[in-house]
Amino acid sequence: MGLVNGLPAHVLLVHFVVVLVPLTALALTVGAIWPSAARRMGVVLPLLALVTLASVPLATGAGEWLEEHVGDNALVRRHAELGDGLLPWALGLFALSALVWWAARRTAPAGPAASDGTRWSALPVRAAAVVLSLVVAAGAVVDVYRIGDSGAKAAWHDGFSKTATGQDADDR
Incomplete structure (x- = not known):
């Protein structure tokens, strides 16, 4: 995936990842700790994790396209290496979300004195x-x-001035 409306698709798609991974992590944690919350979330929990999982290869694929279209430097290479490591975490979020959802569906709340x-x-x-x-x-x-x-x-290592420039600087 290359450009979207004149911008590199990676710059847009990473926002899905940045929002969905922490949101899925929070939902998974809450559902795992409180099964009643997992029951209330229902199928939304594994579906959210599935969308999160799908967003990761989309963002990394777009990132690989972008990597081929920017100058080669150590910062870009480091970012690409780190980005390649997110998919297993997203897969883990999905697998555990599906497990927590399934377990919450299968178990009805039982009191501490459950006879079985x-x-x-x-x-x-x-x-x-x-x-x-x-x-x-x-x-x-x-x-x-x-x-x-x-x-x-x-992206920003040489992209801005540490001191104000231009006409706005004169107004301050």
């Missing part, structure tokens, strides 16, 4: 899902931050 013991026997599995969700959510958000920071540095 299903609430307590599922506790280790639920605890593992919570821990995995927290790790993947945090990893995805940190990775998006690192990628965005490196992209901003690559």
Whole structure:
């Protein structure tokens, strides 16, 4: 994907990633910790994660096109390397969101005195899902931050003056 309305598509598509990854991470974490929240979110949780997952290769593909159309430098290469690492995090968000959604659908709320013991026997599995969700959510958000920071540095390292210039500077 190249240009959209005269702008590199990457510059537009990254905004989906920057918004959707943290939003999905938050929804996953809330759903994993509070199954009632996962039940309320319903199928929206895995669908949000699926859209997030789809947005990552779109943004990286557009980024690869852009990389071929800008000057070669270490900052751009670093940003591209970091960007290539986001897909596994997005896949993890999707897989865990689907698991949390599925588990919330399958388990009705049971009181602590449930006679069949299903609430307590599922506790280790639920605890593992919570821990995995927290790790993947945090990893995805940190990775998006690192990628965005490196992209901003690559785009703006020589693109502005540290002192005001032009007519507006005279008005101050």
